[in-house]
Amino acid sequence: MKIATRTGVIATATVLTLALAACSPSNEEPTESTSAVATDAATAAPEAMALSGSLNGAGASSQESAMEAWRAGFQTANPDVTVNYDPVGSGGGRTQFLDGGTLFAGSDSLMDADEYATAVERCDGDAGAVHLPLYISPVAVVFNLDGIDNLNMDADTIAQIFDGKITNWNDAAIAAQNEGVDLPDLEITTVHRADESGTSNNFTDYLEKASSSWPYEASGEWPNDLGESGPGTSAVIQIVQDTSGTIGYADASRAGSLGTVSLKVGDEYVPFSAEAAAAVVDASPLAEGANGANDLAYELDRTTTASGAYPLVLVSYEILCQQYDDAAELDLVTGFLGYIASPEGQAAAASAAGSSPISADLSAEITGILNTISGN
The missing domain is CATH 3.40.190.10 (Periplasmic binding protein-like II)
Known part of the structure; x- marks a missing residue:
């Protein structure tokens, strides 16, 4: 059977507002739109x-x-x-x-x-x-801190957080990249997927390739026993939403009102966006x-330094x-x-x-x- 198609061009990357409906660990209802x-x-x-x-x-x-x-x-x-x-x-x-x-x-x-x-x-x-x-x-690094909507982090800092080497939100490594932000003296709780997950595979692939601090190979199975875990994207988001001081990772479409991390790429910090994600894919080989x-x-090229690229995709x-x-x-x-x-x-x-x-x-x-x- 031949596939019917239409002519027309769609923008390779459109900057869109990413909305998140209320989630629960069970399957969500369709989004409002x-x-x-x-x-x-x-x-x-x-x-x-x-x-x-x-x-x-x-x-x-x-x-x-x-x-x-x-x-x-x-x-x-x-x-x-x-x-x-x-x-x-x-x-x-x-x-x-x-x-x-x-x-x-x-x-x-x-x-x-x-x-x-x-x-x-x-x-x-x-x-x-x-x-x-x-x-x-994009895959968003999401967190729950009262009054803070965005933080800057390089790959080494994220890797050390998820490997239990950085354990407090006011750690010097985080503070140095976020001048003027009043970071709380609060323990960090990491949240990861409990099931075999392509999102985990992409996240750990980024940590392995973009940082010098991640000791594990990329895998869909989470490699350590730290923090909390939940099956599926919904459960991860729900845990982060419900618990102050948490940090996790999820498809960016589910970030909603949670705080998100801008990644250091070259000399700049890049927030997630459809544009930034497409820039990495376009530059990657098969x-x-x-x-x-x-x-x-x-x-995927996780180590790109191209301006505006977001390598955690x-x-x-x-x-x-x-x-x-x-x-x-x-x-x-x-x-x-x-x-x-x-x-x-x-x-x-x-x-x-x-x-x-x-x-x-x-x-x-x-x-x-x-x-x-x-x-x-």
């Missing part, structure tokens, strides 16, 4: 393709707000389709996909060599699975060892097979992901989640890849 975004997106969505049936996916909780908008827009244009997405986390999503429980997975981190091999067995044919980058967002030309997996992927023997499954997967990749789908995510839209060139490249996905 989701319904309006879905209605607008549906009116401009790619031409309906007479699809029907259920499409099941699972994975990254970072995509949850965007996925609500994508599901609503696509289902409005295709009323006989039901799209289900379980924001179980990147690791859980990849597991469900590789076990054959879902037709696609959302993931903030790439498949490893063993998962690539398993995908060859899971997918029809022997072409295996590929990554399509469809959600780009990863070595990818599964052919259709596998758009990035090796995640690229969240949809992972799908390169062949589906069931024609109905093929049409559902490629139809839905084609909508996500379209300017309309990317605009819906940007409005609902504050993500950075992929470029028009990348949108066209992904559409071309989806047109090559085969089925019997």
Whole structure:
């Protein structure tokens, strides 16, 4: 099936206000703007393709707000389709996909060599699975301190905080980068993900590459037992919201009214924004060892000193097979992901989640890849 597309250009990076609805450790309700975004997106969505049936996916909780908008827009244009997405986390999503429980997975981190091999067995044919980058967002370092909305920190300071080497908010290393800020004499409580998480993988990858103080390898599994933890983005945000003196990390779309950290990049401190996130992705090469030309997996440059770049960014992927023997499954997967990749789908995510839209060139490249996905 060929993917219907529309012409038009969407800005590679639009500076957007990132809104956060009230959260709880359970799955959130759609954000306040989701319904309006879905209605607008549906009116401009790619031409309906007479699809029907259920499409099941699972994975990254970072995509949850965007996925609500994508599901609503696509289902409005295709009323006989039901799209289900379980924001179980990147690791859980990849597991469900590789076990054959879902037709696609959302993931903030790439498949490893063993998962690539398993995908060859899971997918029809022997072409295996590929990554399509469809959600780009900064990862925010969030904190809860009364009266303080923003702090400056370099990568070494953040690494030492999350490794228990800096334990008080008025530590000299923090104070030196924040002249004039009345830092409290208060113990720091770190908050991390309890589940295997692509957000954790991106955060620890940044700490490993951008600092000289992080002693662990990048991983989706948090490497130490310090502080508090919660399963999923919602739980991390909830803990930080509820407890003064906490600091954690989460997809920036969920930062809401929490304090956030501007990262030192070169000689400046850069706050998160869609623009700053896109600047890093545009400067990053594709990863070595990818599964052919259709596998758009990035090796992000965490050590850039480019002005205005924000290197703590995640690229969240949809992972799908390169062949589906069931024609109905093929049409559902490629139809839905084609909508996500379209300017309309990317605009819906940007409005609902504050993500950075992929470029028009990348949108066209992904559409071309989806047109090559085969089925019997």
